[in-house]
Amino acid sequence: MISCVNQKIWRWRSNSACEKALQYKVGEKIHGFTIHQVTSIPELFLTAVKLSHDNTGAQYLHLAREDSNNLFSVQFRTTPMDSTGIPHILEHTVLCGSQKYPCRDPFFKMLNRSLSTFMNAFTASDYTLYPFSTQNPKDFQNLLSVYLDAAFFPCLRELDFWQEGWRLEHENPSDPQTPLLFKGVVFNEMKGAFTDNEKIFSVHLQNRLLPDHTYSVVSGGDPLCIPDLTWEQLKEFHATHYHPSNARFFTYGNFQLEQHLKQIHEEALSKFQTIETSTAVPAQKRWNKPKEYQISCGPDSLAADSSKQTTFSISFLLTEITNMFEAFTLNLLSSLLISGPNSPFYKSLIESGLGTDFSPNVGYNDCTREAYFSVGLQGIAEKDFETVKNIIDRTIDEVIEKGFENDRIEALLHKTEIQMKHQSSSFGLTLSLYIASCWNHDGDPVELLKLGNFVAQFRQCLMENPKFLQEKVKQYFKNNQHKLILSMKPDDKYYEKQTQMETEKLMQKIDSLSLNDKQQIYKKGLELRAQQSKPQDASCLPALKISDIEPTIPFTELDVALAGGEIPVQYCAQPTNGLVYFRAFSSLNTLPEELKPYVPLFCSVLTKMGSGILDYREQAQQIELKTGGMTVSPHVVPDDSHLDAYEQGVLFSSLCLDRNLPDMMHLWSEIFNNPCFEEEEHFKVLVKMSAQELSNGIPDSGHLYASIRASRTLTPVGDLQETFNGMDQVRLMKRIAEMTDIKPVLRKLPRIKKYLLNCDNMRCSVNATPQQIPQAGKVVENFIKNLSRSKKERKPVRPHVIEKPVHNESSGSTHVNGSQIIRKLITDPTFKPCQMKTHFLLPFPVNYIGECVRTVPYTDPDHASLKILARLMTAKFLHTEIREKGGAYGGGAKLSHNGIFTLYSYRDPNSIETLHSFGKAVDWAKSGKFTQQDINEAKLSVFSGVDAPVAPSDKGMDYFLCGRSDEMKQAHREQLLAVSHDKLVNVSNKFLGTGRSTHGLAILGPENAKIAKDPSWIIR
């Protein structure tokens, strides 16, 4: 049935990048660098080349691997001694213009002049990292040039510091009568970051457990300390920290190393000499007795039970992370202690029912010079502190006595094997982050990559000493006096107090100002505004051209066969390193409406409740031993050609080593045929954990919740998306988590099962190596044969179902061979879009705003124009208005596949003003005041997304899930390339103007007097 697959030629076996790198000789000198080490690391399919720069001592690691998604990063050890946020503000400011590229904000501009697959910068506790990746060699050189110049020769202008760091400015900069306020991008970003209670807890934990040096401060900046930073201090910090002698360079992929070295030497390093650096972090002095602290945080507005909102944890300082094998062992040990329902702390803490979930930063943490382990609970009552503390002590004693089951250790080592083999589409970035901390403290990054050695050594230790792990637990957890007991309680007045402290700080600053200072502030405010409003000349920056975009895409070969004579199974042969990826999609069309809100909950517990003869613990054990994970999620897919049609279902995803496929499919088969929904206590635990996770996620994803809400009334699918993924779902889960009797909810699960877990409306997909596919086909066929079929014919609940073949003979998908996939779409001919404005009250000091407009589906040529327009509006208008002038952390426009055009802002100090900016952005778009160059840049930026690399595990998924063939993608590509100035102005007028299309609005944020007065808003 799929024999044709085997006749194809598979090119990816070639390993030329690794082989070529093996030719380098130790001692060889290339462009100012000397090679110190060349090592093959077969388990990761790469060759590591270690070098250093002769004149500056800069360190360099190249990982040659046959991967076209090449990555560069440069990392500086930045170890601040105060909480002014100096490394974080510097990270922002160096990206505001440099000697060779003096234009403002070259970093954001390069997003539009490149086909980069990733561009960003991170400030960690003790280093700052600048990574980018791209698949295009010319682009790599362009970006490298901009990054090097930014890092080593930034302008660091005073106005940049004002904009990115902090400043005093009049509320309305052009009116000196309005009050002075603190403004600045990092200032607001950190205010937003500290609305996240988990973040507050983690920061305090690290500050207090490692109090002697740089880890006692907030590297990102404490909003109350940021205004103490001066521009002079910033420049001084740059000179001493962003020097090649304090730098670590990293490159990854299949591009030539020589070219990288030449460019880095010529454009940056040749202009420096070695300096002595004093950025190292000393070892933390060990305590001789434990310490205890209590802190406070903001209340959780979604929690009904305000008496159970306390967090409590115990943390232990472990070993230095450069002590690699010891660190590897402690990392595994930590997983054994806390992960999964079979771990001792899950059993003793989570299943005690005292709290909702583990405390933040639970488990092993290795982003500091010395690693630490933390364990505790959140969502507990204050009176239960002692109980929790005793449970933790008791659990440690029990582990020392009993040790761990062998199967659990095997499961963990198996997980390590899968992690090595699974290839993400951003493997270079993953590796760069994996080695960053250890390398930062002068650990050998090449040793760190030899995971196979650690596993072997670990097995050896266990064999020689069966009590190996128990002794470690005794040493690090029982007999360790460097132990921190931390608790956090909500304070109803928390945000009020924060605001008051900010006001005091502000008053203090204002009081110290002379008349002259005040005039300067007014003048500089105007100057900054003028600079932000000036048309910008980015012509100094390198850029790719539209002609650098590939005109056609390579097609992905797929085979579709019918299993059991009825269920379509899509096969995609890929270089998966011996892993098999199995997915299934099952339609929700027959599910009664009243059960729909419970589908996400059903999905999140389905693989965790036990099935067949396995109870939930045994099931978890089997999943860990035999698979790389089995997950289930609701899936709503809008149709590509009709806004009012969509497919609704549930997606089952899993992966395993090819030898384990029969076992994994057996587990699925038990889950489908005999799932268990009996363990009420366990169900309660799972519900609490996912409710907690959802509400903790709001500060990070507020803009997404706002957008989902805003689009709720615009298309028939919008309502379902709100039900599954919106604030409605968050609230429902919170409500269920707080029910005293959860049985009525539990009883819904077997009902959902009846409609969902059968093969009436199902399709499957398999991604595996070509050698493995025939075998995989047999196993999947077997799985399908054993699935139950529903006895009676079920009618869809919504009467309007369209049967849509994914492709047909006439349109012809040349890359798909075999049978037809038919999708059953839901439609509602009576649907009328309507406007709705919702304000969700949350106690945060920042807003998340979404405004949505109903436009056209994916296949409509206007869709392509709107997609380019969204990018254009973001880059040329909204970024300036919302972020630079408005002080929000982010903002922009986007067009989703579902045809919803969204304007949004993220961690925004403004609300109504931002909605005005959205309006101005639309006027700007309609006026057509943009150039051909602007359009080309927007196209490049859109194509860097369209052409983002797809991992072997995900190839063919657009076709499987959305029915989007490569022909359709090619047609869309041509529409994108054909977008012109006229078309952009045309779609702006046609869709975005007031009265043109239906809009929806939503804000998540604090109380707002203006909105409260406006009756068109619904406040929730």
Ligand SMILES: [Zn+2]
């Ligand atoms: Zn930042």
